[in-house]
Amino acid sequence: MYRYKYLINNTMNEHSITDIKLSDYTYELPDERIAKFPLTERDQSKLQVYHQGEITHTQFYQITDYLPQGSLLVFNNTKVIPARIHFQKPTGATIQIFLLHPIAPTAVINLAMEVSESSIWECMIGNKKRFKKNDILQRTLQVNGNEVVVSAKLANEEQNHVELSWQNLSNDAPILFVDLIQSLGEIPLPPYLNRETESSDYETYQTVYSEKKGAVAAPTAGLHFTEQVLQKLQQAGFKQDFLTLHVGAGTFQPIKVENIVEHRMHNEQIVFSRKNLQTLLQHEGPIIPVGTTSMRALESLYWFGVKLGKGDSDFLIEKLYPYHHTETLPSRQESFATILNFMESNDIEELTGETEIFIFPGYQFKVCRGIVTNYHQPESTLVLLIAALIGEDWRKVYQEAMEKDYRFLSYGDSSLLLP
Template sequence: MEITPSLKDYDYHLPDAFIAKYPLKKRDASKLLHYENGKIQHAHFSDLPTVLPPNTQLVFNDTKVIPARLHFRKPTGAAIELFLLNPLKPSTLIPQSMESHGPVVWECMVGNLKRWKEGEQIECEIPLNQQNIVLRAKLLSRETKAVEFSWDPAELTFASIVEASGEVPLPPYLNRKADDSDKSRYQTVYSKIQGAVAAPTAGLHFTEKTLEELKKRKIPLHYLTLHVGAGTFLPIKHQNILEHPMHREQMVFSKENIENLCRTRGNIVAVGTTSLRSLESLYWYGVKLISGSNTEFQVGKLDPYHGEEKNISKQKSFEAILAHMKNTNQAQLIGATEIFIFPGYRFRVCNGLVTNFHQPCSTLILLIAAFTHQQWRVIYEEALKNEYRFLSYGDSSLLWYNKLEV
């Protein structure tokens, strides 16, 4: 497998004026760049149902962004900001932690850590349901940034506490504070399962009307869950990209998801890089089951490259997963992925990708480079020339890896 590990090959100049700081008034009014076999066409996102071929199914990520920024102030006046990253107790599974009625422990990014002593408890009052709720936070470890949260009354879930007190965690490159409109706009219309700290932004363009139009055209819509982590914004700092530490994100697949993947013979178009990473990770889990190595649903950063010699079809991989689920009496799969996709990777599941335009020198631009057979620079230069809006609130693209004509 050919690897191009130099970061400088994935840099480009992105003027600040091209970064969309706010969303458009209408979600589907954004531009849509359509790339296939070296040809580029321009459309609007509302045209997507007519652009997609009929032998296609779309796979969405239905994760819901939680207002993960929590603000406290010590009696001395010092401000402490906590950014929820990963649950630790009573469960490492995000949905279970969010529905907890008792104390929870999360790994957090801590703003102003130097002013907060280990073991020290701080608190804030939250107006909720016509009463004042007291939320307490205790720093358990400065090293691991483990924070315990507790609250009164305890019959409330952690999800309801966070919803009432937290702030929408906008990407740092927007360089502004979240306002009231972000609560709905930095969320897909089909979001369902709470747990992401960043939106699957490719889905922000879809409206109920677009989804209905897709259904009318007999394009199946399927949903998986990957809880997007803050690591998605972590820039690559090493010229050798293989030294970049990939973030781990939780995934959830239903048995129905995998049965649908087994049946499909047409194009599978991932809505967003998070859906794509999840689907490709699922394939490699099936490969691990077939090889008899490990039954744990964990996909490491470079696992795909170690198993590249195994030429196993996606159908055989998914059938192996279904057999394992039947043998272990599982109705759904819950796992985690650190998969790192860069040029040299051969996609096993996804033929097409709906995605926004990404930052220079990021893991996402490397994924796009791999998916477009290294034609990403041509695509991005065309988008800049035509004044597309970039990043989370920006315009969209439909990219093809190998469109099937069936």
């Protein structure tokens, strides 16, 4: 098995990562432990609380009793779009198009939702060998009471870019992509659920606070929250903030290389408002992300502040960027202040960036002091992230979950991890 040696230098210490083996981050997950359907009541799920090595078992609706006093919970308010589309050729062959990222006329997901007439997306294409270069696939459907014809063709065969175009046959009113996709596509469930999407999934596979359409997978740590739990958190004095990270299909991508840093990390789009920065700057207590997506977004935001401090305003956090520093690094407040000053100086209300940050053991957390999260697949980037946060105790947490009959993965039970 491959052994990887990597040197990290930062203000806190000089840490040598050695012997990172993918096989060290696996566990046996029987299929029957994967929750194929959600519970009837979201907040009735089990909750395992890990606090500095000690473990407590409770239920999710009691999470307010275990959060650190003065915590700010940061939620991801992305909303899953029906990103799986089926077309049928005249020959009878079915072509499946899975939307990943918009390419043109804009790569900004929030803006891509408002496009009318045509859009190009990077896709995964099922049965691609039957989708020829000059093929034009078509469907006619009803969108908000209008008869609409939709066409799909390959815009770039090598890069799996598909151009979708649509025409309103009923009148001249423009049809926005966000409305089109609601009628055209279906909610894409994670592949490990190994079942067809059901009508109930359109509600249960969304968080109750989902708002910004554009994800192709749900930020599942948030599925346990109900309006009642959110209200209880507020009454208990826990602050809440909402950012956007549009979860991509790459979140399910297993690591297939022996050298984990050769794993091609998925790129995800993040959106922060000026209000987000102000809230983060004003808060002095612990910041607890709800889910790995919120954690990735917050830690990426810190590193964008580092880049800005060096005069680099390109908001792209490469997967190993955090591990390349020998200089003294700013505090989280200093980093966030740099970003806020940049936004104010340039009259920017909302900042859109991209991150492929790879958080694995040895990573020095700059923002997050814990996490609310589900239980993740063996040998996944998300298990590596959990191990980065709580060290070797990740094994104890997962073993406890197995022994206490917890439900695993997207529709499964929850944990609150506080190192």
